Amino acid sequence: MSKRPTINDVARLSGVSKKTVSRVINDSPNVTQDTRMKVQAIIEQLDYAPDPQARGLAFRRSFLIGLVYDNPNALYISDIQAGILRACRGTGYELIMHPASFSDQRLVEDVQQFIQRARLDGIILLSPISQLGKLARNLKRQHCPYVRISPKKIDSWRNVVVSNDRSGASLMTDYLIGLGHREISFVLGPASNLSSQEKFAGFCEAMQQHRIPVRKRLLVQGANTFASGELAGSQVLGRAVPPTAIFASNDMMALGVLKTAQMMGVDVPRALSVAGYDDSAHASLVWPDLTTVNQSVEYMGDLAAQKLMSQLATREGAVPAATSRVQPQLVIRHSTVAI
Amino acid sequence: MSKRPTINDVARLSGVSKKTVSRVINDSPNVTQDTRMKVQAIIEQLDYAPDPQARGLAFRRSFLIGLVYDNPNALYISDIQAGILRACRGTGYELIMHPASFSDQRLVEDVQQFIQRARLDGIILLSPISQLGKLARNLKRQHCPYVRISPKKIDSWRNVVVSNDRSGASLMTDYLIGLGHREISFVLGPASNLSSQEKFAGFCEAMQQHRIPVRKRLLVQGANTFASGELAGSQVLGRAVPPTAIFASNDMMALGVLKTAQMMGVDVPRALSVAGYDDSAHASLVWPDLTTVNQSVEYMGDLAAQKLMSQLATREGAVPAATSRVQPQLVIRHSTVAI
DNA sequence: GCACCTCTTGACACCGGTGTCACCTTCGAT
DNA sequence: ATCGAAGGTGACACCGGTGTCAAGAGGTGC
Incomplete structure (x- = not known):
């Protein structure tokens, strides 16, 4: 692959410091409209996109979210996943899948490792994994942001997406x-x-x-x-x-x-x-x-991802969003008739 | 999250430079058995794992592979995905999914963007996307390693996994x-x-x-x-x-x-x-x-990932592996009987 | 004993971004 | 005219690893 433009290239060509380019990329305030447009023009011209790795390293964030699931039903997972991906599009976040075993004794440890290794910003737990109180408590203790889909109990009424x-x-x-x-x-x-x-x-x-x-x-x-x-x-x-x-x-x-x-x-x-x-x-x-x-499982995935990302955005004084309850709908086909 | 140990912590505690720690992590030669063991002990003790982002940045590799697919059949994708994940386990590679539209005019550009944005090391193309000669040619031109699953033609007899x-x-x-x-x-x-x-x-x-x-x-x-x-x-x-x-x-x-x-x-x-x-x-x-x-779709995914990773390992004089042909099996159930 | 080679190790720059802080303008208030 | 505050910008260190290269340790041939 031909080498990609870096922030230095953009800086040089637009005649500003790379810090200013960084400001433009991140929509920071305190940049003249004039400068901003000049830099943006160069960015477009070079088709420049910041390196997520370097960005992550500097931000101390990975922009990765994990999905932990057991496999009761491939279609369910695939719908959830589609929803999450939809929510991630254009946000810079990427999704990493992590199949796990609900009954595994070492699950908590396994998930922990997963988060550490990949330096995830947050994770989404799918039913039935989401039902494990032990896991949720562990994550809370580690201050790792998470959202649960269809958990066993809605104890805290927070960080949860359920269907009604x-x-x-x-x-x-x-x-x-x-x-x-x-x-x-x-x-x-x-x-x-x-x-x-x-x-x-x-x-x-x-x-x-x-x-x-x-x-x-x-x-x-x-x-x-x-x-x-x-x-x-x-x-x-x-x-x-x-x-x-x-x-x-x-x-x-x-x-x-x-x-x-x-x-x-x-x-x-x-x-x-x-x-x-x-x-x-x-x-x-x-x-x-x-x-x-x-x-509408896909919608639930979408919602969960949005919830998680909004938590990540307000990282510090994070106010976990209230539980989202998705309303199901009747689908009438041919296996039922009047008597 | 409590802050994780860095390579510097390991270096300090084991009384060597961080470069030597790096050597141990990467199994480089030219490290005394003695030093190696001392460092490894500290690594275990701290439960240290290198930051993939920093590693990626320095290596100029992301250790990410992409899966590009259209959605003809959720189960097919989910099996392939399971296979790829299985192959990735323990290798340090992670998978990033990218749903795309087979019929989209801007597909080539879209995939290109996907690769650039995420700085992927390589990608796997799923049928029917894998059937697009235009896309494959574009990837080859960009020197982006890729493996196709069930492509339209087996032109090059390389980098391909098919079922017989x-x-x-x-x-x-x-x-x-x-x-x-x-x-x-x-x-x-x-x-x-x-x-x-x-x-x-x-x-x-x-x-x-x-x-x-x-x-x-x-x-x-x-x-x-x-x-x-x-x-x-x-x-x-x-x-x-x-x-x-x-x-x-x-x-x-x-x-x-x-x-x-x-x-x-x-x-x-x-x-x-x-x-x-x-x-x-x-x-x-x-x-x-x-x-x-x-x-055995899952196996095909596994195989494709292995193929891709072995290509990535021998990055330079890369010899793409020959086509893998997976042998299918008859599954006899109750919808067929003798007459 | 000396020159030479190999093995092991660390100092330092660098990957490509962002945070901090100091500097220079510009502008309104006194 | 002077001062202070706010806005815009860049130099420099830093995130957490790896590559390069040179220096020191230990062994060999003469």
């Missing part, structure tokens, strides 16, 4: 009831998960609002996996009085239910409506395509 | 023929795509080997999308004599075919076998789950 899962589940339940369903089976996600709890709460709220009892025999415990959805399906559909609708707390499980139903010869949606939650890319690739809830 | 698509398609075709299928419909990918051409070639090879004619009426043009698969399905299944098997050149189209078949009431797999290509995560989430070809 309660509202989403309630929306879906309302819709199913509106279609005439009364015997609605609900497949729960893992209890350790705030999302799962909230979704269940939303389901119950909507049922109660319509004065429909939430029957224990229609509740099944799942684990947010495809296989657990299959299992849940076979449990519920084997009953003497099967439900007319099954609402699973995520798409993976809904797809598992759908598979079981199809294997058992149950006609979806005519004999059974199936609904999911996430609007993952899978949902529209099956037949019948899945009615689900879209939680 | 011909062999994969041939494997699948053999298998279908072995099940007794003779009327096999093939859904082609976009013709501009080397992969698509190779898959078709593999299909033809296997058919010819078994002396089964490749009939024009059983070939359908697709676009690698779900929708084009649906369309292909309806075209082929509407015929007077429908095929007993449909082999689509990717999973997305196979899923589209599957959907159409199910909507038309065709019993898959009893009345129709459906096969895909990619072994994407979607493939095992539908019922019947898809027989497909696994091309």
Whole structure:
């Protein structure tokens, strides 16, 4: 690669000191409009861009943010990532990915190392990693700025981006009831998960609002996996009085239910409506395509990155932003019909 | 964050100059075993790690590699990314993602900017971006090291990682023929795509080997999308004599075919076998789950990163490695049966 | 004992930016 | 006319590493 222009080249050509060029680059005040324009002209002419490494070194900032995730679902991560990248565009920040293992004993240490080695300015924690209180406490102690997406508890009401899962589940339940369903089976996600709890709460709220009892025999415990959805399906559909609708707390499980139903010869949606939650890319690739809830994961990533960057900007007297709650939306497809 | 140890701290504590510490860090020769061990002990004790920014600045390298991709399929990208990250672990290299638009007129310029701004050491181009000769030529001209994954043409037979698509398609075709299928419909990918051409070639090879004619009426043009698969399905299944098997050149189209078949009431797999290509995560989430070809995308990412890094290591008299051809494998599930 | 060579080490400049502070203008107030 | 304050600018040190080169230590051949 031919060698790039440096700040010295710009300084020489525009007849000012490199410090003044630096001022122009950083939009510092106290530069004459005249000087500023002259320098900017040279910058454009040379197609000069400051070296992020040198900048980082001098600023004592790296302009790097890390994303720590376990891999429950590639699509989820890829959406989050797309959102973060969108937010980073043009800000000078870059994203560095760090896959980690939720169950690894050395996770805290591992993340610590990651931050130190790469000299990250801040990090974003994705669910389920974001649910580890130990990790969050460690980061706080190190004064490392971080934002959590869908954590387990919203203890501090700060530095957190969540989807309003309660509202989403309630929306879906309302819709199913509106279609005439009364015997609605609900497949729960893992209890350790705030999302799962909230979704269940939303389901119950909507049922109660319509004065429909939430029957224990229609509740099944799942684990947010495809296989657990299959299992849940076979449990519920084997009953003497099967439900007319099954609402699973995520798409993976809904797809598992759908598979079981199809294997058992149950006609979806005519004999059974199936609904999911996430609007993952899978949902529209099956037949019948899945009615689900879209939680605009990409937007959550975007939001998280913005939150983090605004914290980094006001580094010192940093006032962590309040929790952002993203509003989910119903996506109606063909796996649910009126009875 | 409490301030990290610098090379000066290590130097002071171990009673040597920082240059000697630097030698130890970089495994330079000409350091006494004694000194080396003394310094290493201090490094461990302080948990010191050199600042990548400062290192990069002095080395005139950034230890960053870029991944440029368009977004045809989130799962594909996420697998590639996982492979690259795996290869990067422990090497000091970090990955920076750069989503781009294949059809954007300013793509070459955009990538150029990306490289300059981030001072990347090298980049990996993902299909379909890797298929742009213009971009590759530009990079070569700039002497920017790059590796292409699944490019359009393997012109130089260098710096390329591809899957042996011909062999994969041939494997699948053999298998279908072995099940007794003779009327096999093939859904082609976009013709501009080397992969698509190779898959078709593999299909033809296997058919010819078994002396089964490749009939024009059983070939359908697709676009690698779900929708084009649906369309292909309806075209082929509407015929007077429908095929007993449909082999689509990717999973997305196979899923589209599957959907159409199910909507038309065709019993898959009893009345129709459906096969895909990619072994994407979607493939095992539908019922019947898809027989497909696994091309170990993650491994390809790993390989590409290794290729790139070895090029970067021997920066000067760089001998680009020969093309790597990854061998795909048949994944048999329930969407195909013998007749 | 001396010249010569190799191995080990450190002083110093440098990579490409920014922070600090002192200097010089310019301008309004007295 | 004089003074002070504010605005604009540059010299210089510094961020945390590495390259260069020269100096000192230790060994060898004569």
